[in-house]
Amino acid sequence: MVEILGAGNQIRVGIPMNINAKQFFTNILNGMAAGIVVALVPNAMLGELFKYLAQYNSVFTSLGQLLIIFQFCLSALAGITISQQFKFNGLQTAILSGASVLGSGAVQFNGKGFMFVGIGDIINMMLTITISAFLLIYLGNKMGSMNIVFLPLLAGILPGFIGSLTLPYVKQFTGGIGQIIHHFTTLNPLLMCILIGISYSVLMATPISVVAIATVISLSGLGSGSANLGIVACCYTFIFGAMKVNDKGTMVTLIIGAAKMMMPVYFKHPIIIVALFINGIVAGLCAYCFNVQGTPMSAGFGYTGLVGPINALKFMDGTFMQNVISLLMAYVIIPLPIAFATHQILKRILPGYNDEIFLYKAEQ
Numbered sequence: 001m002v003e004i005l006g007a008g009n010q011i012r013v014g015i016p017m018n019i020n021a022k023q024f025f026t027n028i029l030n031g032m033a034a035g036i037v038v039a040l041v042p043n044a045m046l047g048e049l050f051k052y053l054a055q056y057n058s059v060f061t062s063l064g065q066l067l068i069i070f071q072f073c074l075s076a077l078a079g080i081t082i083s084q085q086f087k088f089n090g091l092q093t094a095i096l097s098g099a100s101v102l103g104s105g106a107v108q109f110n111g112k113g114f115m116f117v118g119i120g121d122i123i124n125m126m127l128t129i130t131i132s133a134f135l136l137i138y139l140g141n142k143m144g145s146m147n148i149v150f151l152p153l154l155a156g157i158l159p160g161f162i163g164s165l166t167l168p169y170v171k172q173f174t175g176g177i178g179q180i181i182h183h184f185t186t187l188n189p190l191l192m193c194i195l196i197g198i199s200y201s202v203l204m205a206t207p208i209s210v211v212a213i214a215t216v217i218s219l220s221g222l223g224s225g226s227a228n229l230g231i232v233a234c235c236y237t238f239i240f241g242a243m244k245v246n247d248k249g250t251m252v253t254l255i256i257g258a259a260k261m262m263m264p265v266y267f268k269h270p271i272i273i274v275a276l277f278i279n280g281i282v283a284g285l286c287a288y289c290f291n292v293q294g295t296p297m298s299a300g301f302g303y304t305g306l307v308g309p310i311n312a313l314k315f316m317d318g319t320f321m322q323n324v325i326s327l328l329m330a331y332v333i334i335p336l337p338i339a340f341a342t343h344q345i346l347k348r349i350l351p352g353y354n355d356e357i358f359l360y361k362a363e364q
Helices: 021-053 059-072 074-086 090-104 122-139 144-184 189-203 210-216 221-242 248-256 259-268 270-289 304-314 320-333 335-349
Strands: 107-109 114-116
Touching: 021 059, 021 074, 021 122, 021 248, 021 259, 021 304, 074 090, 074 122, 090 122, 090 144, 122 144, 144 189, 144 210, 144 221, 189 210, 189 221, 189 270, 210 221, 221 248, 221 259, 221 270, 221 304, 221 320, 221 335, 248 259, 259 270, 270 320, 270 335, 304 320, 320 335
Parallel strands: none
Antiparallel strands: 107 114
């Protein structure tokens, strides 16, 4: 870890010899996962509810707007949570957060002023933060009392500038994944549902924004429903995997649907993809069999805040009760026990797959 040796205007940072690349990037992933949960979960949980309640009282309109603004603060919040992983002091935290905002692309100039255009690109955000954190550690206390003058330039503005240069290319990478998923929509409906279910199950717990992909390619209808259930499959995979080895707080967060918090676990133990793949297939089959549909904006939420089921309900024929039963079958009754069975079977037959690989450590 980075050891803070002093305070005041001088930043004294000791870099122990046992810090390595693996620990460095684990800190980045852990901090990013925590930042994503803090920024996105409130709106995911309450956004739809406040939209509904807004017709009765305007205070819920204001609360809904605040949820969105808070969500847009992801880049700054991620900078703070990652700084905490490295035990940075206040000045270093401010610099890292500033670099994160610059590199995220969340704030853009529209010709008249600056405006938020979303939460930003998470991959590019991580790239920028990585450069900034490395510079903060490397520079340490080399400039003495001049740290407060030059560190914001060297470890804040410079990484932010680099991030602004890499942003278009990172967006192309995300767009490329989107085009592959878009190609799936041209296939046979059953095959399309399975492939999209697998894709979203596998991608959910990565830095790639599944919501952004759905929005860019205008994923709708069965494709959106399959994506939604793919996210549900991802959540169930981590819920059953983490159940015996994690604390209540982690489990509640997973049950809410914040599977992205498991990014460090997923990257450290990629064998988890086997369970995600199998459960993704089940998700696609459920979407096809029960005609679960949706919109581009509902494709990336799973069951969080009931965004997916509520939107799917709008596209279903039949009586209200029949539709609710179909949604329960697709979202809970079929995929939940299959995800449990998949976890239990893989523990017995797949070497290296066990409960311990799902252990989430917020602190390293």
